[in-house]
Amino acid sequence: MSGHFKNIYFSRNYATLAFAILSIFIFNGNTGCGTSPNHHPFVKTQAADYSGLSWTQAYDAFHALMQKQYAFSDWKSINWNTLDNTIRPKVVAAEAAVNADNYINALLEYTRSIPDGHVTWNSTAINGITTNTKGTYGLGIIGLDDGKVIANFVKAGGPANAAGIDVGSEITHWDGVPIATAVSQASTIWRPNPASIATNEHTILEQYRALALDPVGTNITVTYFKADGTGPFVTPALAAADDGGEVEFRTRLWDRVDEADPIKYEVLASGYGYIQLGTLESDDISFDQLFDKFKEAMEFLTGRNVPGIIIDLRANGGGSDELAAKISGFFYSERTFYEYQNIYNAYNEQREILLPSPDDTYILGWGLPLNIMPQYPQFRGPIVGIVNPDSVSSAEGVAMTIQNLENGYIVSFYGTNGSFGMTGGEAKIPLGYTISFPNGQSLDINKEVQLDSQNGIGGITPDVRVPKTSARMIDYANRVDTELAYAVDFLNSL
Structure with a gap:
């Protein structure tokens, strides 16, 4: 290898x-x-x-x-039968529609399972899916031992920064959903890494990243307390924008x-x-x-x-x-x-x-x-x-x-x-x-x-x-x- x-x-x-x-x-x-x-x-x-x-x-x-x-x-x-019953119909449909993206998406879902x-996968596959993680809201988030989720990185001039979120702000809701729920529901299928995830701990880390990385143009709101404890505040709609990979870099291990x-x-x-x-x-x-x-x-x-x-x-x-x-x-x-x-x-x-x-x-x-x-x-x-x-x-x-x-x-x-x-x-x-x-x-x-x-x-x-x-x-x-x-x-x- x-x-x-x-x-x-x-x-x-x-x-x-x-x-x-x-x-x-x-x-x-x-x-x-x-x-x-x-x-x-x-x-x-x-x-x-x-x-x-x-x-x-x-x-x-x-x-x-x-x-x-x-x-x-x-x-x-x-459970190979259950996995096959879920994925094979998607492959068949993709082939019938001659939709290469859907075909690769189905196989990626298979391996991520x-x-x-x-x-x-070989790196070519990851190059093909980066559009799904290319946009960011100008912040990275991470969980702490006390259960809080904070913005551990905020890009200067980015959407989150312009909306008032600062480094250390506590994030309580993501697009109106309690942050713990939003994290648990985040899909890691498009994470910028060719390998599947083996442990629950790693999954949660990648789910924090998944919330911060979205296709360009996706819109969300964030509810937060500023680092000095004031709040709560709700941002206007934040639009995911291409930041040249800065948030992806700052949130990696x-x-x-x-x-x-x-x-x-x-x-x-x-x-x-x-x-x-x-x-x-x-x-x-x-x-x-x-x-x-x-x-x-x-x-x-x-x-x-x-x-x-x-x-x-x-x-x-x-x-x-x-x-x-x-x-x-x-x-x-x-x-x-x-x-x-x-x-x-x-x-x-x-x-x-x-x-x-x-x-x-x-x-x-x-x-x-x-x-x-x-x-x-x-x-x-x-x-x-x-x-x-x-x-x-x-x-x-x-x-x-x-x-x-x-x-x-x-x-x-x-x-x-x-x-x-x-x-x-x-x-x-x-x-x-x-x-x-x-x-x-x-x-x-x-x-x-x-x-x-x-x-x-x-x-x-x-x-x-x-x-x-x-x-x-x-x-x-x-x-x-x-x-x-x-x-x-x-x-x-x-």
């Missing part, structure tokens, strides 16, 4: 085991096939191409593929990852070490280079005897399982279980626990786990991880290994994405779109699904929640790193 979602990579600590296994199993380095203890091969899935079919034929084929391969049908209680951040240099480190003014771990896979930076850069960071920080380390995983879209486990080894003094890989085998159309080679060309063994192996230099002091719902997949694995440490903590506003499966399913559909989905599972030591959301709950929940106060959320919208400041305060409290 080109660096943004979890791929099937495995620990190179098993590399020496390969020589022994090669004498037992049969491998084909060109196809990635191997023979199991039950004497059947493993065959990797290939992308399905339905792009040459009619719209309805392509939908039917894609729906059948999802039922067969999607990794969490039972875990997430997906599956609560999994690994169910995603924290993301300062530099794709060209995703791992950065420093000693903070507080004396604590800081590592931004922005990815676990890159098209331009090799596995070894990423690991070496993290090791360089650890050598730099331990060489300066930092009393604690903060690892920033916000907006880390995941990548290599092997790299996640290997990086975690700097904080583990003994070999420790990380996960079982339950991978879809196209040969028998079943998921099986196996461990492929690091380059994913042959099988190291069947039934083997991926383990965390100690790395050096070791750090045994307190470790704080910072995450958000854009911390996806293998990034969630690193957060898990931090949280499992006796002196490891997650300190954040929000939890992680709740999508820890393995990508591998893919289908090309008409009009140039591609939809990807997970067909493999990560299992815990008891061989149960781990971290993937169920009933809206999943991922890594912070040990310490950063309080969502008006001042912090306003600073956050202005790109002030209030989470990092709180993480430092937390370390000082230990």
Whole structure:
């Protein structure tokens, strides 16, 4: 998945085991096939191409593929028949009317109905729907711990500002509807992100954004109290206007990852070490280079005897399982279980626990786990991880290994994405779109699904929640790193 979602990579600590296994199993380095203890091969899935079919034929084929391969049908209680009964008539109608927008809308509704951040479209699809989120009313809104909803950003000269709303104003009604109700009813189908949403927490965050992002020309009124407490006031009709993406930017989750240099480190003014771990896979930076850069960071920080380390995983879209486990080894003094890989085998159309080679060309063994192996230099002091719902997949694995440490903590506003499966399913559909989905599972030591959301709950929940106060959320919208400041305060409290 080109660096943004979890791929099937495995620990190179098993590399020496390969020589022994090669004498037992049969491998084909060109196809990635191997023979199991039950004497059947493993065959990797290939992308399905339905792009040459009619719209309805392509939908039917894609729906059948999802039922067969999607990794969490039972875990997430997906009712495929109900979903099909809702979406298929819309696809048929769109094809009859030759309405491409309605066709894509129906398929987008289909994928958004599956609560999994690994169910995603290629970027072309998102480029096609931006007109539905291009307009804004010149403000962003967010919920606080005390239940209030405030304007944490107001664009100077925008519709909301012209109507008297200021930063910190409490919003009580949206177009005449109580704000809590309006938020709960907001649709996230047009959110400016190609992936589905996995957790209830993430859904609510995107619903706040959905109210602030509308098609240009949409009109609403807002009831509010000004930041000084005066009010209530009701605005005249506010017309959504194109603001060049400013509100969309100010309401997004924290993301300062530099794709060209995703791992950065420093000693903070507080004396604590800081590592931004922005990815676990890159098209331009090799596995070894990423690991070496993290090791360089650890050598730099331990060489300066930092009393604690903060690892920033916000907006880390995941990548290599092997790299996640290997990086975690700097904080583990003994070999420790990380996960079982339950991978879809196209040969028998079943998921099986196996461990492929690091380059994913042959099988190291069947039934083997991926383990965390100690790395050096070791750090045994307190470790704080910072995450958000854009911390996806293998990034969630690193957060898990931090949280499992006796002196490891997650300190954040929000939890992680709740999508820890393995990508591998893919289908090309008409009009140039591609939809990807997970067909493999990560299992815990008891061989149960781990971290993937169920009933809206999943991922890594912070040990310490950063309080969502008006001042912090306003600073956050202005790109002030209030989470990092709180993480430092937390370390000082230990």
